[in-house]
Structures are given as structure tokens and as C-alpha cells.
Amino acid sequence: MGLLAKIKKYKWIVKVFFSGSFKDIKKTIQGFRHEKDFYYVKETHVDMKELLKCALCPNMCRFECPSLRVTHKEMYAPATKSRISYHMERKNLDMTDLHTAEVAYMCTNCDGCRNWCPMDISTGDLLTQVRADLINREIYIPGVKEFDARVMEKQTAFEQDTFTQIEDLNVNMENPEVFYYTGCVMAEKKPAAVKANIKILQKAGIRFCMYADERTCCGGPLHTLGLLNSAKYFAEKNIALFNKAGAKIIVTDCPACTNSIRNTYKTLGCKHNYKVYTSVEFYRKLLEEGKIKPEKSVPLSITYHDPCISSRGKMGTIDIENARFIFSLIPDLDFREVYLHGDITQCCGRGGVSHVHHPEISDAIGKQRVAQLKETGAEYIVSACPACEEGFMFNDGDPVLDIGEILAKSLADHA
Amino acid sequence: MKFDVVYKKRVKIDDLNALVTELSEIVGPDWVSTEEADLVAYSKDYQLITNRWIMENKVPGLPHVIVWPENEEEISRILICANRKKIPVVPYGEGSGVVGAAIPVYGGIMLDMKRMTDIIEVNKQNLTVTVQTGANGKWLERQLEQKGFLIGHVPQSFHTSTVGGWIAHRAAGQFSTKYGKIEDIVLSMRVVLPNGEIIDTKLYPRASNGPQIERLFLSSEGTLGIVTQATMIMWPLPEKQQGVSFAFDAIEDSLKATQLILQKQIYPAVVRIYDKQETERHFYNEPQAKNRLMVIFVCEAPISSLVELEISEIRKTCLECNGTDCGKNPVDHWFETRFNVKETSVYMPKGQIADTIEISCMWDDAVHLYHSVINELKKLDGLLLASGHASHFYPNGVCFYFTFSGIVPEGKSPEEFYNSAWDAAMIATLNSGGSISHHHGIGINRARWMRDEHGPVLDLMKKIKHVIDPNNIMNPGKLYDEPERE
Ligand SMILES: Cc1cc2nc3c(=O)[nH]c(=O)nc-3n(C[C@H](O)[C@H](O)[C@H](O)COP(=O)(O)OP(=O)(O)OC[C@H]3O[C@@H](n4cnc5c(N)ncnc54)[C@H](O)[C@@H]3O)c2cc1C
Ligand code: SF4
Ligand code: SF4
Numbered sequence: 001m002g003l004l005a006k007i008k009k010y011k012w013i014v015k016v017f018f019s020g021s022f023k024d025i026k027k028t029i030q031g032f033r034h035e036k037d038f039y040y041v042k043e044t045h046v047d048m049k050e051l052l053k054c055a056l057c058p059n060m061c062r063f064e065c066p067s068l069r070v071t072h073k074e075m076y077a078p079a080t081k082s083r084i085s086y087h088m089e090r091k092n093l094d095m096t097d098l099h100t101a102e103v104a105y106m107c108t109n110c111d112g113c114r115n116w117c118p119m120d121i122s123t124g125d126l127l128t129q130v131r132a133d134l135i136n137r138e139i140y141i142p143g144v145k146e147f148d149a150r151v152m153e154k155q156t157a158f159e160q161d162t163f164t165q166i167e168d169l170n171v172n173m174e175n176p177e178v179f180y181y182t183g184c185v186m187a188e189k190k191p192a193a194v195k196a197n198i199k200i201l202q203k204a205g206i207r208f209c210m211y212a213d214e215r216t217c218c219g220g221p222l223h224t225l226g227l228l229n230s231a232k233y234f235a236e237k238n239i240a241l242f243n244k245a246g247a248k249i250i251v252t253d254c255p256a257c258t259n260s261i262r263n264t265y266k267t268l269g270c271k272h273n274y275k276v277y278t279s280v281e282f283y284r285k286l287l288e289e290g291k292i293k294p295e296k297s298v299p300l301s302i303t304y305h306d307p308c309i310s311s312r313g314k315m316g317t318i319d320i321e322n323a324r325f326i327f328s329l330i331p332d333l334d335f336r337e338v339y340l341h342g343d344i345t346q347c348c349g350r351g352g353v354s355h356v357h358h359p360e361i362s363d364a365i366g367k368q369r370v371a372q373l374k375e376t377g378a379e380y381i382v383s384a385c386p387a388c389e390e391g392f393m394f395n396d397g398d399p400v401l402d403i404g405e406i407l408a409k410s411l412a413d414h415a
Numbered sequence: 416m417k418f419d420v421v422y423k424k425r426v427k428i429d430d431l432n433a434l435v436t437e438l439s440e441i442v443g444p445d446w447v448s449t450e451e452a453d454l455v456a457y458s459k460d461y462q463l464i465t466n467r468w469i470m471e472n473k474v475p476g477l478p479h480v481i482v483w484p485e486n487e488e489e490i491s492r493i494l495i496c497a498n499r500k501k502i503p504v505v506p507y508g509e510g511s512g513v514v515g516a517a518i519p520v521y522g523g524i525m526l527d528m529k530r531m532t533d534i535i536e537v538n539k540q541n542l543t544v545t546v547q548t549g550a551n552g553k554w555l556e557r558q559l560e561q562k563g564f565l566i567g568h569v570p571q572s573f574h575t576s577t578v579g580g581w582i583a584h585r586a587a588g589q590f591s592t593k594y595g596k597i598e599d600i601v602l603s604m605r606v607v608l609p610n611g612e613i614i615d616t617k618l619y620p621r622a623s624n625g626p627q628i629e630r631l632f633l634s635s636e637g638t639l640g641i642v643t644q645a646t647m648i649m650w651p652l653p654e655k656q657q658g659v660s661f662a663f664d665a666i667e668d669s670l671k672a673t674q675l676i677l678q679k680q681i682y683p684a685v686v687r688i689y690d691k692q693e694t695e696r697h698f699y700n701e702p703q704a705k706n707r708l709m710v711i712f713v714c715e716a717p718i719s720s721l722v723e724l725e726i727s728e729i730r731k732t733c734l735e736c737n738g739t740d741c742g743k744n745p746v747d748h749w750f751e752t753r754f755n756v757k758e759t760s761v762y763m764p765k766g767q768i769a770d771t772i773e774i775s776c777m778w779d780d781a782v783h784l785y786h787s788v789i790n791e792l793k794k795l796d797g798l799l800l801a802s803g804h805a806s807h808f809y810p811n812g813v814c815f816y817f818t819f820s821g822i823v824p825e826g827k828s829p830e831e832f833y834n835s836a837w838d839a840a841m842i843a844t845l846n847s848g849g850s851i852s853h854h855h856g857i858g859i860n861r862a863r864w865m866r867d868e869h870g871p872v873l874d875l876m877k878k879i880k881h882v883i884d885p886n887n888i889m890n891p892g893k894l895y896d897e898p899e900r901e
Contacts, residue, residue: 031766053760063553118755
């Protein structure tokens with residue numbers, strides 16, 4: 001909003017302010033000056049001003065909160081989570097009590113709240129900051145410490161050989177322009193999608209590399225859990241790998257990796273100048289540039305699950321239209337839109353690394369989404385996030401495909 | 416616990432462990448809690464002064480135990496247990512009530528309805544939906560919209576309130592002038608009485624079969640029993656929706672125009688009259704509304720020509736009453752911003768004490784009442800803002816919705832300042848022939864005005880309460896009596 005528009009919008013406040021007596025004006029100014037007293041705490045990662053705002057809100061986004069929907073408990077409504085966190089930070093509630101601390105993790109970081117928030121607040125982001133405070137004080141809810149140790153040991157969220165278990169899935173061309181960065185969930189759970197993505201890049205004539213034998217976790221899940229030191233370790237490690245590889249563009253098949261590399265690394269003090277694309281963004285570009293052409297008939301009926309991270313602006317870009325654009329070009333594809341889609345997509349349950357610390361909640365959310373997707377009657381659930389896809393496969397959503405697999409099916413086999 | 420509890424009359428429960436064990440046997444151990452953080456989560460509703468208390472490390476009330484039942488049978492057993500032990504029970508929906516009605520002022524059992532959200536039946540022939548009362552408004556809308564229907568009840572708290580809360584507070588939505596208030600929408604209900612009995616009121620479009628018992632539970636604020644299921648009217652989604660707006664110089668003209676429109680039997684879904692202060696606040700982008708009052712109308716119906724006819728009659732009437740046609744932009748602006756609730760989050764930390772007060776009156780008292788409430792509020796030391804709008808209309812009268820905000824003056828506590836604003840508005844309303852609440856309800860906040868509102872009729876209400884709930888376990892300290900506070 002420009003300055004003039006702002007003046008116009010807030011003129012009434014100025015008028016109200018000056019309508020008071022001298023005494024009232026003085027007190028009002030004092031009120032503004034003392035605001036900080038209501039939220040100040042020493043040494044915190046939390047934006048306490050925003051946390052208090054959220055704590056004072058009547059939960060205007062609660063209907064969209066998946067963790068509330070499956071737990072049914074007021075403690076886990078967005079503003080209530082902020083209120084409990086505010087009291088923890090202000091030392092009114094005991095942070096070391098794990099039941100209290102757990103509130104900060106009862107969130108899948110889906111940003112459904114922000115989508116409806118009149119103040120553009122994400123309770124999920126605030127809770128991520130609260131988690132960092134918990135970890136700083138060495139307060140771990142069950143599952144978190146173990147996950148940290150495992151990722152540090154294996155260097156991925158799964159096994160040491162997650163990226164190398166299938167030999168073919170490691171293409172490294174000379175002078176690469178693109179670093180194809182596979183998410184660890186994709187590599188572990190959906191190698192067929194990695195294969196499809198390789199095919200698409202090859203068809204488009206892209207020079208790319210993968211460095212599968214040097215790949216690690218992007219650090220995103222650790223950051224989400226509040227494990228900032230571990231996250232930073234991986235940020236540095238990945239940037240070193242990108243520097244070594246020399247490609248200027250990074251294409252990921254996981255929007256959470258995109259978000260980590262594009263945005264989170266900077267917040268951890270790890271700067272870089274790489275341009276990061278999701279596969280969906282990059283494929284749209286390739287299609288528009290005519291580098292790939294969907295020619296083959298794909299007579300499947302599909303529905304599409306918008307990953308929350310791609311559809312609510314978290315990455316800094318939005319993939320809603322890109323996915324539909326890709327589907328619209330594929331011959332004979334029967335695309336069936338699910339009722340809640342786009343920015344009002346529903347959580348898959350895997351966000352917030354919830355399946356690690358609260359698997360039942362994560363699965364309950366996943367099952368609700370699968371039921372909605374199946375109501376379309378489509379044969380296949382398609383998405384563009386390996387975590388969502390894994391969640392659906394785990395929660396009776398099969399057959400599940402990645403958008404790359406659908407696109408690859410439509411590309412002719414000849415070169 | 417590092418909190419001060421504001422309402423000091425927390426009952427003493429001799430054997431809390433025994434109570435918890437008994438409740439756990441009824442609902443299962445996962446659905447009972449005495450954890451500190453959970454008790455704090457359920458310590459308040461959205462009465463605005465409680466936000467100040469958050470920042471002062473206070474909790475309004477503190478329950479002893481939270482319980483999340485799954486069905487009527489469990490609720491029945493919980494109430495039987497509470498009755499035997501004479502322990503207060505407070506039903507809880509989504510805590511968006513603004514009068515303190517869900518605050519556990521005497522502690523006891525907080526009974527959250529959020530596990531009961533099923534849609535039991537959608538009857539397309541009767542145009543009814545039967546739903547459990549823990550269902551959230553927006554969630555219900557989504558379920559019905561997919562099937563091509565709406566319920567037409569859209570309070571501003573739609574995203575954060577339940578069917579049970581609407582019934583308990585006799586709520587009114589933004590589209591109420593066409594679709595009716597909750598009492599016009601609910602046809603029948605299932606209630607668990609304090610003695611554990613489960614009753615279903617009969618479903619009919621209308622009947623002459625004795626006093627309508629279900630009416631008793633509308634506005635009963637959880638004091639007579641727990642409503643667990645309701646059958647409500649639904650409508651097919653409208654074919655056409657159209658908005659129009661007018662600016663007026665005087666509130667008298669805007670009220671006159673609206674009165675004439677309603678009395679011509681035109682029922683716009685939305686009618687909103689904003690006074691000059693609120694017009695400046697919300698419609699700063701509308702040049703014709705400068706220093707004037709904005710009025711917006713939205714009409715919708717399954718038949719397009721009906722909407723066109725209504726809009727043309729509205730236009731004719733408004734122009735005859737000195738209104739200036741401002742087109743559709745202000746209506747679009749209202750649609751875009753109608754759920755933007757952020758003032759309290761932004762201004763309460765800056766020391767402002769604020770609230771909203773809605774009342775109703777007959778048409779012949781309307782102009783006088785509006786001016787009287789605004790004037791009385793403005794007289795208060797420390798008060799910076801007093802404004803109003805009208806948003807629910809009847810052929811016979813209107814609801815005004817006032818907002819006040821100010822800074823606590825020297826020598827007063829925030830609560831004293833807050834109460835003085837409420838007192839000023841309530842006295843002005845009663846003196847002008849108005850009723851003390853149109854749709855937010857009584858709760859704790861307005862209980863002290865119930866005698867003036869009802870006179871001896873309040874005694875009859877108390878007798879009815881006593882017959883249904885002789886041990887006064889259901890939400891004590893609300894409606895009929897005022898709880899003590901420090
Ligand atoms: C921003 C905002 C805007 C609002 N706008 C409107 C509006 O436009 N129109 C309007 O009418 N109100 C409005 N309200 C007030 C409030 O939302 C309503 O009163 C709503 O009906 C409360 O529903 P709830 O589920 O949150 O109830 P709660 O606050 O949880 O409870 C309210 C009362 O109902 C009782 N109760 C809850 N469930 C049951 C049940 N199943 N059986 C028996 N008793 C029960 C509780 O004990 C309590 O006494 C608004 C509030 C806010 C914060
Ligand atoms: S995220 Fe925004 S809308 Fe949701 S509870 Fe917080 S402040 Fe309210
Ligand atoms: S990010 Fe998602 S899960 Fe977390 S509070 Fe917001 S809506 Fe709820």
C-alpha cells in the first residue's frame with residue numbers, strides 16, 4: 001500500500017486520537033510506548049509481538065487447522081496454541097513440562113491459518129520459532145531428539161543409501177546448467193518419479209547433474225522441528241555441493257526442499273545466489289519454451305492435490321496454475337478437480353514432520369484428505385510433493401503419482 | 416500455577432481423582448485432562464476484557480477438568496455423575512462467545528463438544544440438515560455447499576463458532592434479514608438434560624401442540640442442558656446475488672429508507688447502515704461517502720428477476736429518502752473484509768480497552784436510542800471511540816451494534832473503565848426502550864441488567880431453571896446470577 005493510500009486508510013485513527021482531551025492523548029501515547037511490556041521476553045527466537053497478536057485473536061482461522069480438526073481439543077486451535085506459547089515464553093506456564101511444550105508441535109505447518117489471517121500471520125511459523133526456543137533449552141518432546149540423531153548419523157531422513165540405492169538414478173553431465181535436487185522422500189519412496197523427472201530433463205535437452213553419492217538432507221525438516229544448528233549444518237553442506245557442481249539453477253522435485261534452499265538457508269545466515277525452481281515451475285517453463293511437447297495420449301482419470309507449501313505462497317511463488325497448465329496440455333487426460341483445492345487445499349498430514357513425533361495425528365489428517373480426493377472418483381491421486389505422496393500411499397490413497405510421472409507418460413519415447 | 420484467577424468462587428472438589436477416574440471410565444482416559452496447559456486453554460471465551468487479562472498473567476476462570484465426550488450417552492453419564500457430586504458443568508463450543516458465558520467461573524467440568532460434528536442427514540425434499548452441535552460453521556458450509564445448499568446463517572464468527580454456541584446464544588448472522596436468525600432456522604433439537612435424560616423435540620414445520628419446549632434452549636447459554644443435535648433449514652444456493660449501496664447525510668434518512676424497504680416486504684439478505692465514524696473507517700475509498708453514512712444491501716434468490724426487482728425497489732426507496740447511489744464497490748469491499756477481525760490484536764497491547772455492544776429496539780425508538788447510547792459513551796473519561804452500525808432488521812425494528820474503545824483513565828482499573836462503558840450503554844438502551852442484547856447474549860457481562868430487562872419475568876425464568884436443574888450444575892453464574900470477582 002502506498003503512503004497516500006495508507007494516510008487515507010488510517011485518517012480515522014488520527015482523528016479519534018486527537019478527539020481526546022490532552023490527558024487522554026498523553027495516556028494513549030503512553031499505551032503505545034508501553035506496548036512492549038506486554039510481550040517482551042529475554043533471548044527468544046520468537047517474534048513475540050506477532051505471537052501476542054495471534055494469542056489475542058478469536059481463532060478466525062480455526063476451521064482450516066488440520067491438527068485441531070483431528071484432535072478436537074481447544075489447546076490445538078491456532079490462537080490457543082499461540083496463547084499457550086505466549087504463556088510459556090512469559091514463564092507463566094512451565095516449558096519443561098512436556099505436555100505443555102508439545103503444543104508447539106501440534107501443527108503441521110500447513111499455513112492454512114495464514115491463508116485466512118487478516119494479519120498475514122502463520123501460527124505455524126510462530127510455533128516453529130517456539131520450537132527453536134524449546135530446543136535451545138534442551139526441551140525435547142518424544143521423537144525429536146531421536147530424529148535429529150538419526151539424520152545427523154545417516155545424513156538423510158532415511159538411510160545412508162537413500163539417494164544411491166538405484167544406480168541409474170544418478171545422472172551427471174559435463175558443465176551442468178541444472179542441479180536436479182531430489183527430495184529424500186522422493187528418492188526413498190518414489191524412485192519411479194525420479195526416473196520420470198530424469199526422462200523429462202533429458203527430453204528437454206537439459207544438461208544436468210544430481211551428485212546422488214554426495215547428497216544429504218536439505219535440512220528443512222530439522223529447521224521445522226526447531227533444530228537450527230543441525231539445519232544450518234546441512235545448509236552449509238548443500239551450498240558447498242552446489243558450489244562444487246557449478247550449475248546455476250537448482251530444480252527440486254520437493255517444494256519443501258525448494259523452500260529450504262530458497263528461503264530458509266538465508267534465515268540461517270547461509271546466503272547464496274542460486275535460482276531455485278520446483279519441478280512444476282520448471283516444467284511449465286520447458287513447455288512454454290517448446291522444449292518438451294506432451295504428444296502421447298494419457299487416458300487416465302486423475303485428481304490433483306495442491307501441496308500446501310506450493311499453493312499458499314510459502315515458497316515465495318505459487319504453483320496452483322502451473323500444475324493445471326501442465327494437465328491441460330496432456331492429451332486425453334481426464335482431470336477432476338477436488339472440491340477443496342488451490343489455496344484452500346487441505347493438509348496431507350506430513351507437514352511439520354508430524355509423522356515423526358505424532359504419527360497418529362499425521363495419519364488421521366492424511367486419511368481425511370485421501371477421502372476427499374477419492375470423492376472425485378478419479379483413478380489416480382497426483383501431487384507434486386513427495387511427502388504428500390508418501391502420506392497418501394501410506395493412508396490407503398494408492399495409486400498415487402507424481403506430476404512428473406504424468407508428464408513423462410505424455411512425452412514420446414523417441415528423442 | 417503463576418496465574419491469578421479472576422473469578423474467585425472456584426468450588427472445592429473433595430476427591431478430584433475419583434472424579435477423573437469416573438469420567439475416564441465414561442469417555443476413556445485420552446478424553447479427560449487436568450493438565451495445567453489444558454485448563455488454561457479452557458479458562459476463557461472471547462469476552463474482550465479477558466484479552467487484557469491474558470497480558471496481565473490472569474486467567475478468568477479455571478476448570479478442574481476437561482472432558483471431550485463422543486456421544487449423547489457419554490454426556491448423559493457425565494451429567495448424572497456431576498449431578499450426584501454437585502459439580503458445575505460448562506458446555507464449550509469454540510469459545511467465540513463475547514459475554515463470558517463459557518468462562519468456568521466456578522471451575523468444575525468443562526465439557527467440550529468438538530468431537531460431535533457429524534452430519535446425520537441432509538434431506539433434500541424437506542430442505543433440512545441434521546447435524547451434531549459441535550460442528551463448526553464454516554466446516555458445515557463447506558459440506559453443504561458441495562451438495563448445492565446453504566443454511567444462510569453466517570455470523571462474523573462463522574469461522575470460529577459451533578452450531579451449539581449459535582443455539583445457546585440465539586445468534587444472528589450477516590444474512591439474517593433474509594434467512595432469519597438461528598431461532599428461525601432451527602426446527603428441532605436433541606438435548607441432554609442435567610439429570611441425564613436425553614430428549615428429542617419433534618420435527619415439524621409448525622404445530623399447535625403445547626408450549627414449544629425447544630424454544631427454551633435457544634438463548635439458554637448452557638444453563639438448562641446440552642444441545643447435542645439440531646435439525647436446521649437449508650436452502651438451495653442462490654442463482655443470483657447482487658449488491659448496491661447508498662450514502663446518506665443523516666442516520667434518520669437511512670433508517671427511514673430501510674424501514675420502508677422492509678415494510679414493503681423486501682428482505683435483502685444483507686443490510687448494513689454504518690454511522691459516519693464507521694463509514695470513515697471502512698469506506699475511506701468511497702468519495703461520495705465522505706462525512707456521510709454508508710448503507711449497503713445485498714439481495715440473493717434462486718430467481719434472478721426477483722433479485723432485480725428487489726434491487727430496483729431498494730434503489731427507488733433510497734433515492735426517495737435522499738440517498739446517493741454508490742454502486743457496487745462498497746459492497747465488494749464489505750465482502751472482502753467482513754471477516755477481518757484484527758483491531759483487538761493490534762490495539763489491546765497498546766493499552767486500549769474496547770468492546771462491542773449490540774442491542775435491539777422497535778423502529779419508533781431507534782433514532783433516539785442510537786444518539787443516546789453514543790452520547791452517553793462519549794461522556795466517559797478516557798473514551799476515545801464510540802461508533803455504531805445497524806445490521807439486522809425487521810419490519811418492526813432494528814439491531815444496533817456499538818463499538819467503544821478508550822484508555823483507562825487515572826484512578827480507574829481496566830475493569831472499572833470497561834464496566835462503566837457497559838453500564839453507560841445499557842442504561843441508555845433501557846431508558847430508550849431497547850432490549851439489552853440482540854444476539855451476543857447475557858453471560859456474565861450483562862447478568863446485572865437482567866432484572867431491569869425482564870422485571871418479574873426473570874423470576875419465572877429462574878423457576879424454570881430450578882425445575883430443570885435443581886442443583887444448579889449447568890453453567891452457574893450466568894444469565895440469572897452474577898458471579899463474584901476479585
Ligand atoms: C469476531 C466475532 C464475531 C462475532 N460475530 C457474531 C455474529 O455476527 N453474530 C452472533 O450472533 N454472534 C457473533 N459473535 C459471538 C459468538 O460467536 C456467538 O455467540 C457464537 O454463537 C458462540 O459460539 P461458540 O461455539 O463459540 O460458543 P462458546 O463461546 O463456546 O459458548 C457460548 C455459550 O454457549 C454454551 N454452549 C456451547 N455449546 C453448547 C451446546 N452444545 N449446548 C448447550 N450450550 C452450549 C456455552 O456454555 C456458552 O454459554 C461473534 C464473536 C466474535 C469473536
Ligand atoms: S493465524 Fe491469524 S487468524 Fe489465525 S489465529 Fe492467528 S491471528 Fe488469528
Ligand atoms: S500451520 Fe496449519 S496446522 Fe499449524 S496452526 Fe496453522 S492451520 Fe494449524
